[in-house]
Amino acid sequence: MKWSTSPHRPPHLYVDDAWYFITASTVNATKILSTDTHLDLWVETSKELALQFKIKLVSWVILPNHYHILFMPARADEIGSFMKRLNGSTSRKLNLIDNQLGRSVWYSYYDTCMRNEHDFWTRFNYIHCNPVKHGYVDDPEEWRFSSYSFYLRDDGNQWLADYEKEFPIYDLFDDDKF
Template sequence: MYEYRKLTLKQKAELVEQRLSRGYPPHAPPHPIQDAKFYLLTAACYEHKSYMHCQSRRQQLLNMIFDKFGDEDDGEESAKALTTNIMISAWVVLPNHYHLLVQVENFEVLGELFRKIHGFTSRRWNLEDNVTKRKVWYSWSDRAIRSQRHYYTTLNYIHYNPVKHGLVTSPYDWVESSVNWYLQVYGREWLRDCWVKYPVKDYGKDWDDF
C-alpha cells in the first residue's frame, strides 16, 4: 500500500492491470494458495498506526480470537483452538500489527473471521477515542507454510517479533505472545533448541527456500 502511493498514475494503472490479469484483487493482498495446511496470517493497523498502544487493547484482540470464536485446547498439539476449522499454534500482538501461525481446514472461513474481529475492535476503539469513521485496520495477508523448517522458523519469528521491533529485549518479556505458553508446556530447553535449529536470520526473504 505504501509503495503504491509513490507510483505515478501510469505506474499505478499498469500495476492494477497486472494484478487483475493474475486474478488478484486490484489493491488488497492476494490469497493465491488456499489449499495448504498451515499459514502465517498477518494483519496490520491502517498506515501502521499504533492503535493497540496499550496492553488492554492487545488483550481485547486476543480475547476476541480465543474467547468469542473458539475454546481453549488443553492438548499439546496446538496452543489454542479457534474454531473447528482453525487451530492456532503461535501468536503475537504488537501495537500496530499481529501474527498468527494457524492450521486451517477451510481457508474460506478466514475472511469472515477477520471481518468480525476487525469490525468489533474498530467500533470499540473508535468509541473509546471519541472518533467516527476512523479506519483502524488495513487488511490481512497470508503466507502458506512450505515445510517443517518453514513452520518452526515462523514460530521463532513470531516469538522474536517484539524484540525485532525494539519493544523488549527478551521475547519472554512480551505478554501478548505465545512464547510463555510454550515455555510452560515444552520448557526453556525445547525453545532454545528450536531457536538454534531454526534460526530466524533474514526470515521473510526467498520464502521458497524453506
C-alpha cells in the first residue's frame, strides 16, 4: 500500500490487486465534450490507454463535463500515470478539434478503492445510470458513450436488471455532484 499526496490534490491510496472507481470533471464542470466527436475521442483514447497500461476496464461512462471509470490497474502505483496520460491526451486532442490551444480541460480526478463486492457492483450500476441521473436519456441503453451496451449485448437485460436489483445505487450518491 502506498499513499500519494500533494498540497493541491486529494490523497490517493494505491493498493495492488484492487478495483478503483475514478471520477474526473472538466474545469468548472463546463460541458466541453459537447459533440459526439468529442465523446468518441475520449472513448477511443481511454480504451487505447487501458490496453497500454494493462488495465482491466470494467465499466465506464463519459458525459459532457465528467466521466466515471471502474477498473483494476496492473500496478496500483501507475494510476496517477494513467490518469495524467488520459486527461493530458484527451485535453490536447479536444483543444485541437476546438481550436482552443492551451485551454485547461480537466480539473482533477478522485479515486476510491473498492473494499468489497457490494462497493464494486454499486458503482458499476451508478456508472451506467449516470446519463439517466443527469437527464441525457431515459434509459441507460440509449446512451452510447458507456460500457452499458457491451453488457446488454453480451449478458442481456435480465443480467443487468438482476445486478441493479441486488446492488442498488445508494442514497449517498444523491449528494454526489457527478
